[in-house]
Amino acid sequence: MSDIAIKIEGLGKKYLLRHQQQGRSRYKSLRDVLTQKAKSLASLGRRNHQPSGTREEFWALKDISFEIRQGEAIGIIGRNGAGKSTLLKLLSRITEPTTGRFEVEGRVASLLEVGTGFHPELTGRENIFLNGAILGMSGAEIRKKFDEIVTFAEVEKFLDTPVKHYSSGMYMRLAFAVAAHLEPEILVVDEVLAVGDAAFQKKCLGKMKQVSTRGRTVLFVSHNMGAITSLCQNAYWLEGGRLTSSGPAREVVALYLAGNADTQTRKTYLANLRRAGDYGNRLAITHVEWLTELPLQHGEKFAARIHFRTSENIDDVTMGLGFSALDGTRLLTYETDFENGHRPDLKGGVEGFVDVAVSELPLAPGLYSMDVGSRSGDNYGLDYVSGFCRIEITMGPKTPGYIVRQGAGVRLASKWTWGAESPKPKNALI
Amino acid sequence: MSRLVIEAGKAERHYWADIWKYRELFFFLSWRDILVRYKQTVIGVLWSLLRPVLTTIVFVFIFSRLARMPSQGVPYPILVFSAMLPWQFFASALTEASNSLVENANMISKIYFPRLVMPASAAIVALVDFLISLVILAVMMAVYQVVPTWRLLAMIPLTGIAFLAALGTGLWLAALNVEYRDFRYIVPFIMQFGLYVSPVGFSSSVVPEQWRLLYSMNPMVGVIDGFRWAITGASSSFYWPGFLVSLGLVFLITAGGVWYFRKTERAFADVI
Numbered sequence: 001m002s003d004i005a006i007k008i009e010g011l012g013k014k015y016l017l018r019h020q021q022q023g024r025s026r027y028k029s030l031r032d033v034l035t036q037k038a039k040s041l042a043s044l045g046r047r048n049h050q051p052s053g054t055r056e057e058f059w060a061l062k063d064i065s066f067e068i069r070q071g072e073a074i075g076i077i078g079r080n081g082a083g084k085s086t087l088l089k090l091l092s093r094i095t096e097p098t099t100g101r102f103e104v105e106g107r108v109a110s111l112l113e114v115g116t117g118f119h120p121e122l123t124g125r126e127n128i129f130l131n132g133a134i135l136g137m138s139g140a141e142i143r144k145k146f147d148e149i150v151t152f153a154e155v156e157k158f159l160d161t162p163v164k165h166y167s168s169g170m171y172m173r174l175a176f177a178v179a180a181h182l183e184p185e186i187l188v189v190d191e192v193l194a195v196g197d198a199a200f201q202k203k204c205l206g207k208m209k210q211v212s213t214r215g216r217t218v219l220f221v222s223h224n225m226g227a228i229t230s231l232c233q234n235a236y237w238l239e240g241g242r243l244t245s246s247g248p249a250r251e252v253v254a255l256y257l258a259g260n261a262d263t264q265t266r267k268t269y270l271a272n273l274r275r276a277g278d279y280g281n282r283l284a285i286t287h288v289e290w291l292t293e294l295p296l297q298h299g300e301k302f303a304a305r306i307h308f309r310t311s312e313n314i315d316d317v318t319m320g321l322g323f324s325a326l327d328g329t330r331l332l333t334y335e336t337d338f339e340n341g342h343r344p345d346l347k348g349g350v351e352g353f354v355d356v357a358v359s360e361l362p363l364a365p366g367l368y369s370m371d372v373g374s375r376s377g378d379n380y381g382l383d384y385v386s387g388f389c390r391i392e393i394t395m396g397p398k399t400p401g402y403i404v405r406q407g408a409g410v411r412l413a414s415k416w417t418w419g420a421e422s423p424k425p426k427n428a429l430i
Numbered sequence: 431m432s433r434l435v436i437e438a439g440k441a442e443r444h445y446w447a448d449i450w451k452y453r454e455l456f457f458f459l460s461w462r463d464i465l466v467r468y469k470q471t472v473i474g475v476l477w478s479l480l481r482p483v484l485t486t487i488v489f490v491f492i493f494s495r496l497a498r499m500p501s502q503g504v505p506y507p508i509l510v511f512s513a514m515l516p517w518q519f520f521a522s523a524l525t526e527a528s529n530s531l532v533e534n535a536n537m538i539s540k541i542y543f544p545r546l547v548m549p550a551s552a553a554i555v556a557l558v559d560f561l562i563s564l565v566i567l568a569v570m571m572a573v574y575q576v577v578p579t580w581r582l583l584a585m586i587p588l589t590g591i592a593f594l595a596a597l598g599t600g601l602w603l604a605a606l607n608v609e610y611r612d613f614r615y616i617v618p619f620i621m622q623f624g625l626y627v628s629p630v631g632f633s634s635s636v637v638p639e640q641w642r643l644l645y646s647m648n649p650m651v652g653v654i655d656g657f658r659w660a661i662t663g664a665s666s667s668f669y670w671p672g673f674l675v676s677l678g679l680v681f682l683i684t685a686g687g688v689w690y691f692r693k694t695e696r697a698f699a700d701v702i
Binding site: 012015028029030031033089090092093094095096097098099100101102103104105106107108110112113116117119121122126129130133134135136138139 | 457696
């Protein structure tokens with residue numbers, strides 16, 4: 001295995017799930033074990049051994065085999081609970097496999113969490129050394145990289161402040177900075193980029209790209225498909241603990257996303273979806289309903305209805321519907337006040353709806369993530385749910401073929417004029 | 431480049447080599463625990479001085495004034511404190527070690543390292559308290575005019591034995607703590623019980639001769655007797671059979687602790 005960095009053969013991991021009674025902690029306690037022993041001892045003569053039906057086997061990962069070449073950047077995708085993190089835990093030796101084996105060539109550093117072992121009472125400087133050691137760096141290595149880490153994290157001024165006084169942004173930057181300066185042959189990274197603001201995420205992604213272009217092997221788990229396709233050459237798709245598909249990252253991601261579109265759902269209820277901030281309860285968007293056929297078609301009309309409920313009188317209300325790329329970048333926004341800036345005042349304690357009708361959907365065919373929101377005036381957010389559903393836009397009768405192949409984002413009507421510069425005017429260009 | 435092969439169900443071949451590789455982590459974790467310990471409380475250092483001193487005062491009062499225990503010509507405070515020193519060290523090393531895994535659950539579920547590093551580095555913290563307490567001992571020896579002898583050097587290997595005893599027991603308790611979460615309630619009880627069955631407040635010479643060997647089944651008996659012998663230089667002759675029994679038991683407990691720890695270690699990340 002000269003150029004193979006990781007070779008996995010029939011790897012599997014089994015967990016025993018214990019269905020405990022209500023109110024019990026999730027941990028085994030000596031008290032429970034002893035009382036159970038006593039009970040079974042008492043019933044020994046009567047021969048009615050209760051089968052301990054409270055245990056259930058669960059294969060978090062089963063029969064995984066693949067090879068990763070040296071210098072390759074691999075993305076691992078899949079839904080929550082598909083076994084991605086278990087795979088990384090096995091490869092980083094945190095837990096042992098139940099079946100199978102794997103071989104690893106070179107030093108492995110795993111980054112399953114940013115800032116593992118950080119202690120709030122210690123200063124930034126102390127935590128850099130501690131965290132570095134935890135991640136497997138030697139003292140000499142940390143000293144050598146120290147300045148670089150501090151510069152990357154932008155915390156020069158606070159080096160001797162306990163990290164408990166850091167803002168969460170500073171804390172994350174410092175934590176990632178230490179990890180980013182690891183120089184292992186193989187880097188295993190779990191969803192650590194999901195934290196921090198956009199600028200920081202971009203910085204992290206850039207650093208990871210740099211790592212992978214330096215000939216290191218990278219294993220990367222993420223739900224951010226944009227990051228996977230931009231960082232990884234190949235991707236593996238796990239589903240229910242098994243390998244579903246593998247190949248070039250772009251293809252696997254497309255396949256994965258296609259399998260995940262909510263193409264059938266005409267109504268999406270939002271009550272249980274996470275809001276990005278605290279908007280109070282003056283207005284709640286309850287559900288969004290498609291009034292036209294799904295899937296939506298490029299270049300065709302569509303209509304949707306946003307249902308909401310108010311609890312008090314609100315002035316100057318605007319509602320909006322947004323189409324975003326799957327990494328969350330907004331591509332297209334429709335808002336109620338677009339025409340003549342009309343913003344109605346709403347009464348409290350009512351349930352209502354607002355319809356949007358678009359005559360020509362300009363987004364190229366593909367998968368998009370939908371956002372919906374409402375605000376009062378210019379700045380006051382009332383409710384906002386980003387990514388409440390995924391929607392597929394397919395080719396319409398007017399869609400030119402090349403758009404499908406290459407993607408075109410938003411394609412809008414526009415006026416163009418051709419002209420000739422050379423040879424001089426007499427010859428027409430067309 | 432190093433190659434690593436992990437196979438289901440196979441014990442690791444490079445475990446002890448790995449521990450050596452992770453020695454730096456061991457130092458850093460000890461360093462962290464020490465830093466935190468003396469940062470968190472304003473009276474951090476003071477506290478580690480105060481605790482053994484206060485207990486010693488109480489013990490002197492109870493055992494010397496009330497119970498009128500014999501002291502073999504050694505000032506009673508010295509008699510008690512020379513035992514308090516190793517006992518306190520043993521007790522806090524054991525407590526730190528047995529709580530270390532659960533307290534660092536997050537690290538264990540996110541990072542690989544030989545888990546043995548964790549309780550070992552936690553136990554080291556107790557050594558700092560111990561060294562500080564030595565200063566009190568020096569002061570007390572000066573006050574009571576106890577002349578130090580070459581025997582004091584015996585404290586070094588004796589401390590090593592106390593550490594081993596604490597670590598060995600700590601490994602058992604740490605691993606059991608991960609498995610059974612209510613085990614930690616037992617640890618303070620062991621400590622309290624141990625303080626009274628060990629010869630801390632009295633000299634082990636008060637134990638009837640025929641019971642002496644049996645009494646030495648408590649591994650700390652040998653260590654405490656050794657400390658007394660080393661510090662007081664007293665007429666008390668060294669009771670070798672008892673010491674050897676204690677020593678043997680310490681090794682047995684430690685070996686058992688390592689065995690049990692290694693056996694359960696692989697599942698730590700799954701159950702913690």
